[in-house]
Amino acid sequence: MDLVFSGCSVRYGERVALHPLDLRVQAHRVGVIGLNGSGKTTFARLINGLTLPSLGRVVVNGIDTRAEPDRVRGEAGYVFQNPQNQLIMPVVADDIRFGLKARGATTAEAEQRTASVLARFGIAELAQRRVHELSGGELQLAAMASVCALSPSILVLDEPTNQLDLSNRRLVIKAIETMAEDALVVTHDLEFAARLPRLLLFHEGRLVADGAPGETIARYREIAGC
Numbered sequence: 001m002d003l004v005f006s007g008c009s010v011r012y013g014e015r016v017a018l019h020p021l022d023l024r025v026q027a028h029r030v031g032v033i034g035l036n037g038s039g040k041t042t043f044a045r046l047i048n049g050l051t052l053p054s055l056g057r058v059v060v061n062g063i064d065t066r067a068e069p070d071r072v073r074g075e076a077g078y079v080f081q082n083p084q085n086q087l088i089m090p091v092v093a094d095d096i097r098f099g100l101k102a103r104g105a106t107t108a109e110a111e112q113r114t115a116s117v118l119a120r121f122g123i124a125e126l127a128q129r130r131v132h133e134l135s136g137g138e139l140q141l142a143a144m145a146s147v148c149a150l151s152p153s154i155l156v157l158d159e160p161t162n163q164l165d166l167s168n169r170r171l172v173i174k175a176i177e178t179m180a181e182d183a184l185v186v187t188h189d190l191e192f193a194a195r196l197p198r199l200l201l202f203h204e205g206r207l208v209a210d211g212a213p214g215e216t217i218a219r220y221r222e223i224a225g226c
Helices: 040-046 069-075 092-102 107-120 136-148 166-178 213-224
Strands: 002-012 015-026 029-033 055-060 076-079 154-158 182-186 199-203 206-211
Touching (some): 015 040, 040 182, 069 076, 076 136, 092 107, 092 136, 136 166, 199 213
Parallel strands (some): 029 182, 154 182
Antiparallel strands (some): 002 055
């Protein structure tokens, strides 16, 4: 991925969610950590245009998020913290097909790509399962499969291991670590964050550390007082 933030800030009325940021991220994997309300989710949402900068600009793999919003959403897929809110169809395979057909795939193409992405994530048996029947880990994998079926080059994941048991957490982490797509992971899971090659630490709407996991997590612990 190649992310360029140039004088980028986000303001909601009088509240500054992200102070002016100049940053370039060129990486295959990067993590984003920080306390609640630190600006990390605002930062992540800027990457695929879910949030637009109040000032400045964001360029994702050469695409300006404000100038070409549809194109950037095809480039950077977003998996939300609560995947159940993201899967809009009642059956897993139907949800994946729906997204593909909305992007212009034929029925045959949608069927083939749905089967392929379910197999890739090892959840082919979930194809006809109803979304409300899935476990937390199954929901996360189904949401990731639904986004990856649309062939983004970057996947932005917001708290992908949140509230998962150890078994499902292991499955989700394995899926993230082995996927071909570039990934930016927002997480409170410091054990998982420590496995990522580069971490960005946000605090009170500012980027306060950017580097290897050991030193960045140590700085985070100083801020959190733990």
